[in-house]
Amino acid sequence: MRDQIFVAGLGIITAIGNDLTTNLQSLCEEKTGIGEMVWLSSVHRGELPVGEVKYSNAELAVATGLPTQLSRTALLSAIAAREALVDAGWGKSNLFRTGFISANTVGGMDKTENFFKLFSKDKTAGKLADVVNHECGAVTELVADYLGIQHFVSTVSTACSSSANAIFTGARMIKAGLLDFALVGGADALTRFTLNGFNTLMILDKELCKPFDENRHGLNLGEGAAYLLLTSEKGLKQLNKKPYARISGYANANDAFHQTASSPEGTGSFLAMKGAMDKARLLPADIDYINLHGTGTQNNDIAEGTAIRLLFDPAYPKMSSTKAYTGHTLGASGAVEAVYSVLAIRHGLIFPNLRWQTAMKEFPFQPVTVCLKNQRVHHVLSNSFGFGGNCSSLIFSAA
Amino acid sequence: MQTDLYISSSCLISPNKVFQNGRLVFEHPGSAASFLDETYAHLEMPYPKFHKMDALCKLGLLATEILLKETDHENKYGETETGLVLCNAHASLDVDLKFAKTIHSGASPALFVYTLPNIVIGEISIRHHFKGENAFFVFKRFDGNFIAEYVSGLFENHLIKNCICGWVDILKEDYRALLFLVETDSPGKAISFTTEHMNQLNQYDHG
Amino acid sequence: MDELILKLKEQVIERLNLKDLKPGDIGDDQPLFVEGIGLDSIDALELIVLLQQEYNIKLSNAEDGPRVFHSIRTMADYITANSSAIKVSS
Numbered sequence: 220m221r222d223q224i225f226v227a228g229l230g231i232i233t234a235i236g237n238d239l240t241t242n243l244q245s246l247c248e249e250k251t252g253i254g255e256m257v258w259l260s261s262v263h264r265g266e267l268p269v270g271e272v273k274y275s276n277a278e279l280a281v282a283t284g285l286p287t288q289l290s291r292t293a294l295l296s297a298i299a300a301r302e303a304l305v306d307a308g309w310g311k312s313n314l315f316r317t318g319f320i321s322a323n324t325v326g327g328m329d330k331t332e333n334f335f336k337l338f339s340k341d342k343t344a345g346k347l348a349d350v351v352n353h354e355c356g357a358v359t360e361l362v363a364d365y366l367g368i369q370h371f372v373s374t375v376s377t378a379c380s381s382s383a384n385a386i387f388t389g390a391r392m393i394k395a396g397l398l399d400f401a402l403v404g405g406a407d408a409l410t411r412f413t414l415n416g417f418n419t420l421m422i423l424d425k426e427l428c429k430p431f432d433e434n435r436h437g438l439n440l441g442e443g444a445a446y447l448l449l450t451s452e453k454g455l456k457q458l459n460k461k462p463y464a465r466i467s468g469y470a471n472a473n474d475a476f477h478q479t480a481s482s483p484e485g486t487g488s489f490l491a492m493k494g495a496m497d498k499a500r501l502l503p504a505d506i507d508y509i510n511l512h513g514t515g516t517q518n519n520d521i522a523e524g525t526a527i528r529l530l531f532d533p534a535y536p537k538m539s540s541t542k543a544y545t546g547h548t549l550g551a552s553g554a555v556e557a558v559y560s561v562l563a564i565r566h567g568l569i570f571p572n573l574r575w576q577t578a579m580k581e582f583p584f585q586p587v588t589v590c591l592k593n594q595r596v597h598h599v600l601s602n603s604f605g606f607g608g609n610c611s612s613l614i615f616s617a618a
Numbered sequence: 619m620q621t622d623l624y625i626s627s628s629c630l631i632s633p634n635k636v637f638q639n640g641r642l643v644f645e646h647p648g649s650a651a652s653f654l655d656e657t658y659a660h661l662e663m664p665y666p667k668f669h670k671m672d673a674l675c676k677l678g679l680l681a682t683e684i685l686l687k688e689t690d691h692e693n694k695y696g697e698t699e700t701g702l703v704l705c706n707a708h709a710s711l712d713v714d715l716k717f718a719k720t721i722h723s724g725a726s727p728a729l730f731v732y733t734l735p736n737i738v739i740g741e742i743s744i745r746h747h748f749k750g751e752n753a754f755f756v757f758k759r760f761d762g763n764f765i766a767e768y769v770s771g772l773f774e775n776h777l778i779k780n781c782i783c784g785w786v787d788i789l790k791e792d793y794r795a796l797l798f799l800v801e802t803d804s805p806g807k808a809i810s811f812t813t814e815h816m817n818q819l820n821q822y823d824h825g
Numbered sequence: 826m827d828e829l830i831l832k833l834k835e836q837v838i839e840r841l842n843l844k845d846l847k848p849g850d851i852g853d854d855q856p857l858f859v860e861g862i863g864l865d866s867i868d869a870l871e872l873i874v875l876l877q878q879e880y881n882i883k884l885s886n887a888e889d890g891p892r893v894f895h896s897i898r899t900m901a902d903y904i905t906a907n908s909s910a911i912k913v914s915s
């Protein structure tokens with residue numbers, strides 16, 4: 220009906236690479252980025268494996284030209300967002316309306332929790348400058364200013380589905396004629412706040428996570444940022460660029476079951492996946508690869524698996540969770556996995572579900588366990604299911 | 619841009635006051651915490667889970683309850699037909715601060731599960747069995763124009779048949795909720811769903 | 826034991842925000858989860874934190890939860906049995 224929406228640029232930084240090329244290389248070499256905590260100062264160091272980005276804040280500051288004392292979330296966001304714009308060949312121009320729709324869940328919490336530690340002992344201690352950019356929206360604005368994007372700036376914050384929602388919000392705005400280009404995605408840095416919070420919910424694995432494995436014990440937290448530059452056919456001509464892929468489908472639904480657990484039937488997951496396929500006018504048999512939400516928790520993997528069985532049985536597409544590489548990057552995860560989905564299409568690859576050994580007894584399907592090359596990958600379904608029952612699915616298709 | 623859409627009900631909660639469709643329907647002095655509890659008691663909506671929620675969820679739940687009172691919402695729409703689009707400026711900062719205080723002595727899981735702004739959508743959805751499209755945005759201030767465009771888009775793409783949208787924000791003693799019920803028919807006192815009308819309704823507590 | 830049971834009821838009510846309940850409303854053997862008082866999975870996690878903070882007992886295996894937290898009495902029994910030393914479950 221309306222314009223198709225294309226992916227013209229990609230930018231990413233995660234535990235498995237500080238840029239797009241390195242991420243792709245690690246995916247192909249089956250190299251995980253989850254391991255010992257190095258940069259975050261926490262009592263759980265040595266106890267809980269995490270997927271940290273392999274750059275200190277000082278290194279991120281050098282790479283971006285931004286001040287070292289900025290929130291790590293902002294630094295990660297800036298580096299990946301800039302890579303996407305450079306990758307696309309986007310130049311700042313008043314002739315075209317560009318929006319920046321960025322997701323995060325922690326905002327500047329990394330700085331705030333350090334401030335709070337000092338402040339709670341002594342009300343005159345700590346630097347207020349550290350907390351000025353605490354709010355989720357403040358981080359987005361900082362990065363928008365850094366990139367020179369002014370026309371439209373917004374923040375989405377819906378837990379683990381945040382950046383997936385940011386992505387299709389951008390697509391919708393282009394279709395509605397409100398934007399010409401949409402830089403969409405998200406970022407989250409690892410913080411003690413998040414680590415302790417997840418630990419108290421008892422859903423963290425003390426070992427490296429094993430999504431969709433019968434003997435899984437929970438998730439590993441990660442951090443990172445990823446962005447896609449979306450545009451219409453007209454925008455592509457302006458960039459004079461061949462697109463990576465199209466975003467052909469997306470949907471969102473609420474599971475309406477519990478603040479942090481998924482319904483056992485996977486209702487929200489089912490509605491999101493089905494909605495995305497309906498939007499893309501695709502049948503289950505058309506999907507070549509599912510990038511699972513696959514956190515490795517008992518609850519998510521059963522709920523997601525149940526929804527997959529309902530939709531795809533008896534013919535299942537290849538599937539895997541790349542959280543086994545990066546950990547769960549929370550607000551960034553939807554976008555990180557969108558980038559991986561697009562790379563799968565561009566390079567004809569299916570990424571493995573690392574460390575998988577035993578099939579879940581409830582399901583007749585298994586994830587892929589080695590990196591497959593020379594595959595026909597035309598349609599990829601990427602799932603992101605968040606706390607608060609916010610379930611989103613995206614479909615990327617060959618352009 | 620906007621197909622025929624109407625605001626069939628509205629609710630504004632500003633410090634110590636509750637307005638329904640522009641009329642003051644309840645007020646109670648005191649702290650934010652006591653006001654929210656008194657409003658809950660006044661509504662006589664037996665829902666024990668209420669007491670476990672953080673302030674943002676309590677505010678959103680109460681505003682929704684008032685919004686839908688005297689409508690036939692429950693009987694009119696199926697589970698996936700209601701959209702929920704909410705925004706605020708402070709995300710979940712109010713409960714984030716409370717949770718942060720507990721980290722050193724024993725992080726509280728009951729507080730942690732609320733440290734995301736969209737959980738308020740989750741709680742509203744659980745209470746009312748809403749399984750439709752839902753989104754949460756963070757903005758510096760209420761942006762009627764964005765809400766009008768975004769929600770209209772959802773209707774135009776046939777994703778929803780009605781929408782609960784607006785602003786729900788709280789940080790310590792500073793709170794405000796402004797919700798609209800947007801539908802495609804115009805019963806009785808419904809007004810058209812426009813930026814101007816939303817901005818007008820946002821002024822009700824300013825005299 | 827009776828003292829511990831009463832104290833536990835007060836602590837449970839306070840920690841879990843059970844505003845409409847008084848200690849007298851909770852039976853010693855009344856199931857806390859699903860039926861009975863109707864607590865949920867997040868409440869269970871809060872009780873684990875309660876054990877740790879108030880009684881210095883670490884329940885690191887969430888699967889023991891349903892057994893330990895079945896009722897106020899089972900909680901009291903568990904606390905009594907594990908109070909002699911700080912126990913760290915495997």
